[in-house]
Amino acid sequence: MTPRREIVASVRALDAGSSFGRSVSMVVRGGDFLFVSSLAAVDPHSGEHVRGTTASETRQILTNLEHLLEAAGSSLDKVVKVNVLLHTMLEAPNMNEVYARFFPEPPPARTVCGARLPDGAKVIIECTALA
Amino acid sequence: MTEKLSRSVVQPRNPRLNVSRNANLPHVPGIRIGDYIFLSGMGPIDPQTGERNHGPITEQIRTTLRNMQHMLESAGSSLERVVRVHVVLADISDMPEMERVYREFFPIDPPARTAWSMQLRFGNGCEIECVALAT
Numbered sequence: 001m002t003p004r005r006e007i008v009a010s011v012r013a014l015d016a017g018s019s020f021g022r023s024v025s026m027v028v029r030g031g032d033f034l035f036v037s038s039l040a041a042v043d044p045h046s047g048e049h050v051r052g053t054t055a056s057e058t059r060q061i062l063t064n065l066e067h068l069l070e071a072a073g074s075s076l077d078k079v080v081k082v083n084v085l086l087h088t089m090l091e092a093p094n095m096n097e098v099y100a101r102f103f104p105e106p107p108p109a110r111t112v113c114g115a116r117l118p119d120g121a122k123v124i125i126e127c128t129a130l131a
Numbered sequence: 132m133t134e135k136l137s138r139s140v141v142q143p144r145n146p147r148l149n150v151s152r153n154a155n156l157p158h159v160p161g162i163r164i165g166d167y168i169f170l171s172g173m174g175p176i177d178p179q180t181g182e183r184n185h186g187p188i189t190e191q192i193r194t195t196l197r198n199m200q201h202m203l204e205s206a207g208s209s210l211e212r213v214v215r216v217h218v219v220l221a222d223i224s225d226m227p228e229m230e231r232v233y234r235e236f237f238p239i240d241p242p243a244r245t246a247w248s249m250q251l252r253f254g255n256g257c258e259i260e261c262v263a264l265a266t
Contacts, residue, residue: 002266003264003266005211005212005214022230022244023230023233023234023237023238023241023244024242024243024244025240025241025242025243027243028215028242028243029214030166030167030212030215030262030263030264031166031167031216031264032166033214033251034216035243035262036242036243037213037243037245038214038246038247039242041223054184076161083245084170085245085247091205092139094166112198114249115247115248115249116178116223116247116248116249117223117248118223118246118247118248122233124245124247126243126245128215
């Protein structure tokens with residue numbers, strides 16, 4: 001059977017606020033997995049970028065990620081791999097402290113990397129999860 | 132999920148685009164595993180000469196995405212089957228130009244994507260990798 005590729009419709013409505021008109025789908029299902037685009041800290045009500053500390057941006061992103069996954073029929077405990085990009089690796093402990101509160105044991109595989117991020121974000125997070 | 136998934140190497144039909152083999156690097160252009168294809172990061176290689184194309188960033192992005200299309204089609208997949216893309220730029224200020232060219236390749240229902248900027252080798256302006264469904 002050919003595996004299905006699907007732009008997850010239940011989160012399409014949220015796309016407008018979070019993809020900022022870029023040619024990106026926030027959640028794509030391919031076969032058994034969900035691929036989630038990088039999330040920056042966005043206020044779910046206004047759809048505006050929220051600028052804050054690394055900790056507060058991480059909290060906003062993971063809160064939004066939880067909602068996105070649940071809207072797509074998945075959840076944080078089904079995440080298999082996370083990539084976290086930080087504007088500086090010096091902020092890794094601040095991100096970790098918040099991050100650890102979101103994922104149930106055992107947490108997913110993860111890579112953290114320092115990079116220059118778009119739109120002045122301090123953190124962006126993407127993941128792959130079981131559908 | 133108990134049966135063993137088959138794993139095979141993805142190779143471009145155009146041998147000039149087999150960058151890792153030509154440069155004797157310890158990776159393959161891509162791996163097919165089960166229903167998925169995982170491509171290595173690709174740079175702007177001219178498919179006629181096999182040399183790096185360091186023109187304007189729009190040309191580098193276009194060349195790289197064309198090569199990615201070639202790689203996927205060589206393996207029986209296509210851009211329409213891509214589920215996730217990573218775009219790495221050498222210069223974060225190239226983001227709007229990247230977006231403009233990227234849109235030509237994924238005009239409807241684009242894949243999930245993450246884009247950021249970090250140091251790249253060989254003076255490349257971009258490196259792009261993806262995960263696609265194989266069939």
